Amino acid sequence: MKSSKYSTFEANFAVARKIASQKIENFKERKANGELLNDFEKNSYAGLAIDRYLSSAGEEGALEEEDVGEIIMVALIAALDTTSAMLNWCIVHLAMNPNVQEELFKEISSNITAEGNLTADYFSKSNSAYLNAVLRENHRITPPIALNLTKENVTGEIEIHDVTLPKQSMVVLDTRSLGMDPNVVKDPDTFDPSRWFDEEQVKGRKGTSAEVLDHPLYREPFSAGARKCPGSRVANYEAKVMLSQLVLDWKISLASDDQKIESWRDVPYFNGLTVQPTVPELSFEKRH
Ligand code: HEM
16 A cells, blocks of 8 residues: 555655666766775775675675665665754754853863864763763754654564553654653753753653653664664764864854744754755854
């Protein structure tokens, strides 16, 4: 059975697939002609996957060229829209919440070298508590994928809160409605990272219905178990490094008041495979 929404998704996916396969063809051609631009391209996932394919061609069990293209495509689709959705929303929230942005700037700037550069040390958990809290708050209000955990109940009938889930039910953790439920979160529309690093707040949730917010399965947008996102660590570090460098270099704000954006709810977004905002016009003021 195909709903009209699914048909739209399928048609759009076919377009994305076509664009991706053209990009891969173009990449393969440039690689074969020795025209890759730099080490970044040469050592990229696609570059190395093609090398592995070429060195194993003809061996038993080796992949076909077409399979390599398919694998690169899945990796690109899974990696790009998701990471950009996460970063775009973070930038929107920081632009709309100058106090939060200032607090983040303070944390980052007190963790840089004398020359003003970021180092790996900042990204240890204890040094970047506020940055982590910003990412968690972003995940609560605007997760890049609204349904981040899908599991099949394979063991047998399970009863949870007087509801019986028959064997083989598909169960989805709906991240968005949990984190935006006013019975669980006070002022759910307010972007307030202190919910996550303030020990008092975390302690205060213990033994209440809000305790679920601190459950490991809710913490991140990458699902869990066998099908957990294999790119989660790359995605997390990628987002942290990009966001930190951006906030270190620029003060970001909404470009004008004409955009009528008073709450994140005024920002239009596309709810597809990922939840992608239409980023309002922003203004960037150099910090130093
Ligand atoms: C913020 C960024 C990202 C988010 C929110 C995200 C989220 C997810 C989620 C929720 C799944 C599980 C889907 C399911 O239930 O089947 C998944 C799977 C996957 N992700 Fe990510 N992802 C991100 C970034 C990346 C990156 C950077 C890569 C690659 C470098 C990647 C590669 C994949 C792949 C290949 C799968 C399929 C795994 C499988 O089915 O075995 N993702 N991702």
